[in-house]
Amino acid sequence: MKSLDRRDVLKRMTGLMGGGLSASVASGILSGVGPAQAAAFALQTDKHTLKAADMAVLAELADRIIPDTDTPGARAAGVPAYIHLMVSEWYYDDERVRFIAGLKSIDQLSRDHTGKAFLQASEEDRHDLMVRMDRAAAGKSPADNFFLEIKQLTLIGYFTSQIGAEEELRYEAVPGPYEGCVPLSKIGRAWAT
Amino acid sequence: MSEEFEVIVVGSGMSGGWAAKEFTEKGFKTLLLERGRPVEHGADYIGEGLDPWDMKFRDKVDRKLADRDYPIQKQCYAFKESTKHFFVKDTDYPYETPKENPFLWIRGDHLGGRSLQWHRQSYRLGDLDFEANKKDGHGTDWPIRYKDIAKWYDHVEVFAGISGSIEGLPQLPDGQFLPPIEMNCVEKELQGKFKETYEDRRLIIGRCAHLTAPQKVHTDLGRGTCQSRNQCQRGCSFGAYFSSQSATLPAAERTGNLTTVTHAIVERVLYDAKSRKATGVRVIDAQTKEVRDYRARVIFLCASTFGTTQILLNSTSEAFPRGFANSSDAVGRYLMDHLCAIGAVGEYPGFEDHYYLGRRPTGIYIPRFKNLRAQTEDYVRGFGYQGDAWRDSWRAGLARPGFGADFKESFKTPGPWKFALEAYGEMLPRADNRVTLHPTKTDKFGLPQLHIDCSYGENDKKMQKDMLTTTVDMLKELGLQNVKGYSDNEIPGLAIHEMGTARMGRDPRTSVLNGYNQCHDVDNVFITDGSAMASSACQNPSLTYMALTARAVDYASRQMQANLL
Ligand SMILES: Cc1cc2nc3c(=O)[nH]c(=O)nc-3n(C[C@H](O)[C@H](O)[C@H](O)COP(=O)(O)OP(=O)(O)OC[C@H]3O[C@@H](n4cnc5c(N)ncnc54)[C@H](O)[C@@H]3O)c2cc1C
Ligand code: SF4
Numbered sequence: 226m227k228s229l230d231r232r233d234v235l236k237r238m239t240g241l242m243g244g245g246l247s248a249s250v251a252s253g254i255l256s257g258v259g260p261a262q263a264a265a266f267a268l269q270t271d272k273h274t275l276k277a278a279d280m281a282v283l284a285e286l287a288d289r290i291i292p293d294t295d296t297p298g299a300r301a302a303g304v305p306a307y308i309h310l311m312v313s314e315w316y317y318d319d320e321r322v323r324f325i326a327g328l329k330s331i332d333q334l335s336r337d338h339t340g341k342a343f344l345q346a347s348e349e350d351r352h353d354l355m356v357r358m359d360r361a362a363a364g365k366s367p368a369d370n371f372f373l374e375i376k377q378l379t380l381i382g383y384f385t386s387q388i389g390a391e392e393e394l395r396y397e398a399v400p401g402p403y404e405g406c407v408p409l410s411k412i413g414r415a416w417a418t
Numbered sequence: 419m420s421e422e423f424e425v426i427v428v429g430s431g432m433s434g435g436w437a438a439k440e441f442t443e444k445g446f447k448t449l450l451l452e453r454g455r456p457v458e459h460g461a462d463y464i465g466e467g468l469d470p471w472d473m474k475f476r477d478k479v480d481r482k483l484a485d486r487d488y489p490i491q492k493q494c495y496a497f498k499e500s501t502k503h504f505f506v507k508d509t510d511y512p513y514e515t516p517k518e519n520p521f522l523w524i525r526g527d528h529l530g531g532r533s534l535q536w537h538r539q540s541y542r543l544g545d546l547d548f549e550a551n552k553k554d555g556h557g558t559d560w561p562i563r564y565k566d567i568a569k570w571y572d573h574v575e576v577f578a579g580i581s582g583s584i585e586g587l588p589q590l591p592d593g594q595f596l597p598p599i600e601m602n603c604v605e606k607e608l609q610g611k612f613k614e615t616y617e618d619r620r621l622i623i624g625r626c627a628h629l630t631a632p633q634k635v636h637t638d639l640g641r642g643t644c645q646s647r648n649q650c651q652r653g654c655s656f657g658a659y660f661s662s663q664s665a666t667l668p669a670a671e672r673t674g675n676l677t678t679v680t681h682a683i684v685e686r687v688l689y690d691a692k693s694r695k696a697t698g699v700r701v702i703d704a705q706t707k708e709v710r711d712y713r714a715r716v717i718f719l720c721a722s723t724f725g726t727t728q729i730l731l732n733s734t735s736e737a738f739p740r741g742f743a744n745s746s747d748a749v750g751r752y753l754m755d756h757l758c759a760i761g762a763v764g765e766y767p768g769f770e771d772h773y774y775l776g777r778r779p780t781g782i783y784i785p786r787f788k789n790l791r792a793q794t795e796d797y798v799r800g801f802g803y804q805g806d807a808w809r810d811s812w813r814a815g816l817a818r819p820g821f822g823a824d825f826k827e828s829f830k831t832p833g834p835w836k837f838a839l840e841a842y843g844e845m846l847p848r849a850d851n852r853v854t855l856h857p858t859k860t861d862k863f864g865l866p867q868l869h870i871d872c873s874y875g876e877n878d879k880k881m882q883k884d885m886l887t888t889t890v891d892m893l894k895e896l897g898l899q900n901v902k903g904y905s906d907n908e909i910p911g912l913a914i915h916e917m918g919t920a921r922m923g924r925d926p927r928t929s930v931l932n933g934y935n936q937c938h939d940v941d942n943v944f945i946t947d948g949s950a951m952a953s954s955a956c957q958n959p960s961l962t963y964m965a966l967t968a969r970a971v972d973y974a975s976r977q978m979q980a981n982l983l
Pocket of ligand 2: 643644646651653654655657658
């Protein structure tokens, strides 16, 4: 549900339930999820552990993993900022060092194969490098394969974003009474949550 | 400071809320003491309604914070960014265990206790359970049978609102249910297969404390229909699941007979050796550390199994050098949890063009079928299952090869149907599974820390083994593919069904409470939380705590009216 119309939906819900909710409860639920709170969760971080050049590579990789199609892709969904946050705040120091080394290794790999840094390589070369890295990731774990690590961060960041959940997949904040067996066509796409 | 009440209830969680409701509705001036902070229904559900992208780490708790301050609570599946304020900070709530016997104590200390975070699965115990101790000799005989508690199950189910189906199974008595929540396509299909394949195994919808069709008792309290968000542990402003906040506390408040004091840590029960009665309780104010006493005719301890045990053990006196009402030395012993985290998962072919709408807040249940009519296994008692069928979404594809437009597109289609079962087994009461007060370590209020020493016994281990093999075999027999069993948890506590440390029994020499949850040693003190349980059965226990509480209040109030208490 878009944050703008959340209040309306909650109001509708209150009505739908026969007006049973007390005023204090209704105001609580409305104020509890207001824009002020959402702002406090702004997905940026003060800690800038990745340099602009690293961010550019990261964003390019994320957007090639989940590109724009009929719906916006990773970059539009704020995935680079999410990954930046994870690397800056979630990761312990050793993990961050490993991640940054992983990012640098992309350029090295690109130079080895194309003679150019990843972002300078041709469209075709970039694609080939992605194929190569994706193949090498088969059967590995994100802790020992950088490509898999960034791919998983991208998927998580994307499908937990508003664009990924609501536009690419299906998301309902308040689904209403459960229906256990409906045609897939009625839902259309996989549930995001 | 000293104030007079007719009744003091210690703890405002699942059982304490019921004690407060029942007493105040009968007209008794009741004081409810809660060690934690106040939590207002609705207003304090700060995680409710947040979408994943509203939360910094998308509903995961900041890992460094969790590692530092919540090393135990973070192991609970329900511990999330949107719920973490309902779990204690472990650094503020220390307890000890022996190195070789760790125990995970999952707690919520705030108004409403763990009734806010519980998973709402609600099952009755039957005579299979109440007679078990007597029959096989493990544990003390329950002083009650199903007929003694049946009408109290009715009573609490009607008010709490339990949804479920009528099945006519002797091992899992039916109740006063609201309409059941629906099964999904694969569960319905498997339900049929269970019936065809097994004489004694049934797959039923989970019985849970959700309002599928609210009645007047519910709507009068402002409670409404469940909307399948399955984010209940954040708190639910619709009051669609049972909690102290949604149900028992507002019911108690509207009588005008309830006084609630939060931040009130009960340190001990005060005892008068001459009258052989408790006179009240001593409280430490959690904010000011001020100490004060409250007095009442009758005291109900509902502080949770460990909370109550701590109070009892700490309430020593000349008459009770080992702890309050502990002439039996049973206080702190016979700790049980449930055997859990063992199960299996597999794929169910077909139904590709079917799906479901909503996040169902319950799963399916398979009642106990082992050792039912006769002893057939190399262990006593048995286990039941919780589980569900679902279709995988994006999370199952994190390791999927590929990238780019087609890769992105592949996530739009839900994955194959899967079906998983997790066993919940009965743990036997053993004297060595014991909670004591640490001889030297205290918490920040100067209260002795608990020392919890709990391990699995021989019977438990045998059952755990069978839980795994039975689950795997069964899923294969039912036609599931790629069946994988798992057995994760060697550490007790995570079932969050700790119980038994002030058990009921017929004999005052071996048990703490009589058949009305009344202390054998001190007749005006009752204990109705999980510590009262003489055996654990294999069902989720909270409904039984509720029923025992309502029944004990009924008894105590009649004794009070007759001036016997
Ligand atoms: C994530 C989770 C899922 C669960 N799922 C289920 C389920 O599906 N089905 C089920 O049956 N059970 C479930 N449980 C267990 C259930 O929550 C407990 O059985 C139940 O809450 C116990 O009730 P209680 O009254 O004994 O204790 P609690 O509900 O824990 O309440 C005890 C209260 O006493 C207070 N207190 C403690 N010490 C003191 C003191 N010294 N002075 C004053 N106050 C004190 C505490 O702060 C607390 O508020 C679950 C629990 C959790 C955490
Ligand atoms: S599933 Fe039902 S009870 Fe749980 S949060 Fe949603 S509406 Fe409330």
